Amino acid sequence: MALRLYACLHTTAAFFSVPSPRQCGRRFFTASRILPRIPWHAPFYIQTLDPSKLIPSDFVDLSGRNRVTYNARLADNSRIRTANALYYEYALGDNATFPTDTRGFLYFHAPSREVRFRLLASNDPRHFAKGTDLALPSGEAWCLKTAVLATRARAAGFRALLVQDGVRMDALASSSHGAQLSLFQRRKHIRRVTRLGETFPVRFNLKCMHLAVGTPVTLVPWQSPFKWSVQPEDSGQAQIALERSPLPEHRGRRVLVLRVHQISGNPQLRPEMKAFPHHHLYMPREGSLVYRKMKGNGLRPEPWAYDIDAQRRSSDRARKIFRELWDRDEGSDNTHNV
Incomplete structure (x- = not known):
């Protein structure tokens, strides 16, 4: 009876015993090669x-x-x-x-x-x-x-x-x-602007977007300035910024213009724009202002410009926000080339 009990206890101990590293070193080595190591970074x-x-x-x-x-x-x-x-x-x-x-x-x-x-x-x-x-x-x-x-x-x-x-x-x-901009709002192509001269991205294949202007944020609907010049299938984008106009015809007025700071990709001009005089101005270029077709029957391109004091049908909220950006701007750098 004692011998049978000893055999039973011996079998149980063997079942629950932990193998030595020498006995299962090969298994540990194999597992360490299969499992990826998690990098540790000091806080x-x-x-x-x-x-x-x-x-x-x-x-x-x-x-x-x-x-x-x-x-x-x-x-x-x-x-x-x-x-x-x-x-x-x-x-x-x-x-x-x-x-x-x-x-x-x-x-x-x-x-x-x-x-x-x-x-x-x-x-x-x-x-x-x-x-x-x-x-x-x-x-x-x-x-x-x-x-x-x-x-x-x-x-x-x-x-x-x-x-x-x-x-x-x-x-x-x-x-x-x-x-607070919800995920749904972010999908509406919102671009944040807190001051004049601050760059924000505009994709060439985008027709319209929202500017999140000021603090607290106010959303301003806005058509892409490249909507009528660059081909819609272009996948690149440009970094642009609002700034005070350096143009002589805007002297003494509060007019905002757009300047291209950086271009990613290879934008292509729409074929119909090549029929206009000076059509090369429609092509966005780094360091230059953004140009668009003149309103009315004009064929010559004109710089994109926004007179914040002009009476127009556009939203009063947009004019108010752009005035706040203008007043907040302590100074402007108008030394760029037009």
Whole structure:
């Protein structure tokens, strides 16, 4: 009886025993080659979003990362950890990673009331003004919008830093209602404009879009300035900007014009436009103003222009918003070539 009980216990122990690494080393080695390794990134801390208060330790590297966790370190040495808070572009899928060389500083962009990422080659904050903002594939600046900063849990650390930096969160929350753009609204080709001279993308195959102007945001319907010049099947786009008109015929008046800053792709002029005199002006060119066909029976092209004080049938809301942009602009650079 004792011998039978011993045999039973011995069999049970053998069944539940864990094999030694030598016994199953081959299996462990095979599994380690099959299962992909998950990259580990050390957590980073930021202590301010104010560009004037940045220090070298605020310099972060997001290259090739997705769903980034950040840590906010406050003045009292308390910390706020926010997991899976930063990602590059939701529309590209959950696995979309930040582009290569995404190194620089997270900061609060006061005119648009957004958190943006300033790309820099070094961790010296003194070179902040020489950097450029991280952009999305559409050409728009990567950012955490006002509505996200004011309401979302993934911006909790940023909110604490903004309060510490002196930003009024009650004003930020009140403006977040107009800044909330639903996914349905984004599909209507909304472009954000907070000041004159700020570039925004316009696709050549787009007929109409909405400008999200000012803070809080007001949506202004707008026809594409390239609708009647570039062939509709062109897949490229241009970065354009509203600016004060430098043209002599607009001197003394408040007139806005459009300037092309960058072109992606190879736009082609519509065949019917080639019958007009000076048809080459219709073709968008980097550094030049946007031209369109003259109203009425005129055949010569004229620059796209918007007189914000003219009496017209267009929306009073649009004129009001463009006046606010004009008044907010402290100065304009009219040294470009026409």
